[in-house]
Amino acid sequence: MPALNMRTYTMHETTRDPARLRRAEAFVTSGLAAGAFRPVVDRVFGLEDIAEAHRYMESGTQIGKIVVEVGH
Known part of the structure; x- marks a missing residue:
């Protein structure tokens, strides 16, 4: 059985790093456009x-x- 790894992130880890923020925005935007993120x-x-x-x-x-x- 594989080991379970969990990583948590804080909002500031993403929002304070411009490159990471751009990647996060692209991920969310593409997920919304593809219909992958549905509440x-x-x-x-x-x-x-x-x-x-x-x-x-x-x-x-x-x-x-x-x-x-x-x-x-």
């Missing part, structure tokens, strides 16, 4: 239900993003 939406709330949305977020039971629609 998982758990639940959608209207702005009028913002308090309920916040309670739902605090519950920690969501799987994916909580979206609040502002205007239609």
Whole structure:
């Protein structure tokens, strides 16, 4: 069984290095264009239900993003 390696990154490791930031931007841009990055939406709330949305977020039971629609 192969060894498990994990590396964490801080935002500043990328944003403070112009070359690394350009590579990160290109990676994200190409992933979005290719459809590889698609958010998982758990639940959608209207702005009028913002308090309920916040309670739902605090519950920690969501799987994916909580979206609040502002205007239609």
